[in-house]
Amino acid sequence: MSKAPGTLVTREGQDCLSYAVDLGIAMTCAEAVGVMDVTLEALVDYMKTRKQFGVAIASFQALRHRVADMKMSLELARSMSYYASLNVNAPANQRRRAMAQAKYQLGGSMRFVGQQAVQLHxxxxxxxxxxxxxxxxxxxxxxxxxxxxxxxxxxMSDSMHPELDKAA
Structure with a gap:
């Protein structure tokens, strides 16, 4: 292997790798929205059939409010997933920032929806x-x-530092 021809592709290779990671983030965000959707659907079906004190637990106002909070979190995640997808072909800095914003929002939504679904089941x-x-x-x-x-x-914080430096 020591005599094998090779070409150093540091910058070009790094750009390709960065793009592939960002594409992976956008696809993961889309998948997460789908998983949260079916999780919420399974929860609503369960709440309609599970009875407590002789009535379906879906009739309890406190539980309905928790499901509403889950739905709002899901819709925020859906919007950020769309945002990530729309920025896949944006310039590198804009794309990286969009992916970080989307992954941050989706991280919180995934945790909240998942934990609430388990809790309510x-x-x-x-x-x-x-x-x-x-x-x-x-x-x-x-x-x-x-x-x-x-x-x-x-x-996201690191991407804001240049803007903060310009403002000072």
Whole structure:
């Protein structure tokens, strides 16, 4: 291998790798929205059939409010997923910032929707036989792929420093 021809592709290779990671983030965001959608759908179906005190738990106002909060978090995530997808072909700095913003928002939404779904399902929500536990595990895994929420918060902060330097 020592005599094999090679070409150093540091900058060009780094740009390609950065683009591939950003594309992966955008696709992960889209998948996360889909998983949160089916998680919420499974929860609503469960709440309509699960009875407590002789009535479906879907009739309890406090639980309905939690589901509404989950839906709002999902819709924020959906908007940021669209934003990430729209910026896939943007200039590198704009693209990186958009991906960090999307991944940050989706990280919080994935955690919130997943945890609430498990909580509202009660003990069955964590059993291996029930699909919601698998959705929750997938959401937890996606939260950390390509950098976790705190990593992307730091990326957003770093991208703001040049603007802060200009303002001073």
């Amino acid at each position: 009660g003990g069955i929500g964590m059993t291996d036989e029930y699909i919601v536990s698998h959705y929750f595990r997938r959401l937890t895994q996606m939260e950390s792929v390509f950098g976790d929420t705190l990593h992307h918060l730091a990326q």
